Amino acid sequence: AKTDGKRTWRLYRDELHQEMIRRLEMRSALNEAVPGEQMRLRYQPIVDLPTGEVVGLEALVRWQHPARGLLGPNEFIELSEENGSVVAIGGWVLREALRTFVNWHSSPAGASLRYMSVNVSARQFRTPGFVDQVREVLAETGARPEWLLLEITESLVLHDADQVWADLRELRGMGIRIAIDDFGTGYSSLSYLSQMPVDVLKIDKSFIDDILHSTQQMALVETIVSLARTLELAVVAEGIELDGHRQALVGMGCPYGQGYLFSKPVTADEIHQLLAGTTTP
Ligand code: C2E
Ligand code: CA
Numbered sequence: 139a140k141t142d143g144k145r146t147w148r149l150y151r152d153e154l155h156q157e158m159i160r161r162l163e164m165r166s167a168l169n170e171a172v173p174g175e176q177m178r179l180r181y182q183p184i185v186d187l188p189t190g191e192v193v194g195l196e197a198l199v200r201w202q203h204p205a206r207g208l209l210g211p212n213e214f215i216e217l218s219e220e221n222g223s224v225v226a227i228g229g230w231v232l233r234e235a236l237r238t239f240v241n242w243h244s245s246p247a248g249a250s251l252r253y254m255s256v257n258v259s260a261r262q263f264r265t266p267g268f269v270d271q272v273r274e275v276l277a278e279t280g281a282r283p284e285w286l287l288l289e290i291t292e293s294l295v296l297h298d299a300d301q302v303w304a305d306l307r308e309l310r311g312m313g314i315r316i317a318i319d320d321f322g323t324g325y326s327s328l329s330y331l332s333q334m335p336v337d338v339l340k341i342d343k344s345f346i347d348d349i350l351h352s353t354q355q356m357a358l359v360e361t362i363v364s365l366a367r368t369l370e371l372a373v374v375a376e377g378i379e380l381d382g383h384r385q386a387l388v389g390m391g392c393p394y395g396q397g398y399l400f401s402k403p404v405t406a407d408e409i410h411q412l413l414a415g416t417t418t419p
């Protein structure tokens with residue numbers, strides 16, 4: 139038994155060791171990802187729930203890792219926040235997403251698209267010069283500020299309030315809209331929410347998952363939707379997978395949604411086809 143314990147420990151130690159090496163490798167590889175042109179974008183439609191019309195798109199980043207294949211953000215965004223590479227990655231995402239949007243928007247099929255939604259990490263937002271960078275990318279791509287929706291987290295708005303709020307006001311002053319992503323998972327109080335310089339609430343998928351089975355969950359989502367209406371904020375429900383979800387949300391007056399029911403995140407080419415009407419989402 140004693141030697142067994144030793145062996146188990148050794149296995150455990152080796153696994154830890156390998157995990158550490160993996161993270162170290164990922165960190166240094168992440169610094170090469172933007173210059174090495176390894177970042178990719180997928181786009182997920184955001185639809186007008188009553189009509190099903192595609193009104194916007196959310197850009198979601200992927201990393202084409204030279205050895206590990208296509209990685210999702212959950213496998214690298216946290217590490218990139220830690221080592222700071224998220225600033226370069228986020229800059230690339232913003233430029234690429236707007237460049238692509240301008241292309242679509244100028245094609246007949248894409249003329250009805252209203253906006254591109256781009257995720258901004260806390261570290262990226264707090265990096266001095268972020269607002270100037272956004273202004274530059276708009277000028278460079280020819281995108282109008284109204285075409286851009288920046289998705290930030292609740293915690294960013296809650297912490298570090300002075301500088302962050304000033305920057306949010308400046309961005310909104312330019313005509314850019316701000317969304318709170320994963321709304322409901324943080325700790326914002328109601329009174330705070332009414333003062334936040336934001337335009338859109340995105341209700342986290344975890345709230346949508348259970349609305350068909352739990353009247354409490356249903357009531358909670360209804361409350362968020364009516365709260366948003368009172369505060370004159372737009373609402374997007376995330377993670378809509380079932381038609382029952384969609385119907386329930388339409389029933390409570392939730393205007394917008396996204397989820398696998400409509401489309402998974404897909405490539406720019408697939409969006410182009412989707413807009414041209416050659417495929418259904
Ligand atoms: P998020 O912003 O909440 O994005 C929604 C995530 O839910 C996406 O995962 C999307 O693929 C997934 N999703 C959408 N609809 C459904 C559905 O109906 N069912 C299920 N099961 N999932 C659905 P993804 O692309 O893996 O992104 C994960 C997270 O990574 C994002 O969560 C966001 O926080 C972050 N992220 C993605 N792109 C970027 C980026 O460019 N910059 C930063 N800083 N973070 C990003
Ligand atoms: Ca998001």
Ligand code: CA
Binds near residue numbers: 319320340376
């Ligand atoms: Ca979200």
Ligand code: CA
Binds near residue numbers: 320342
């Ligand atoms: Ca999320």
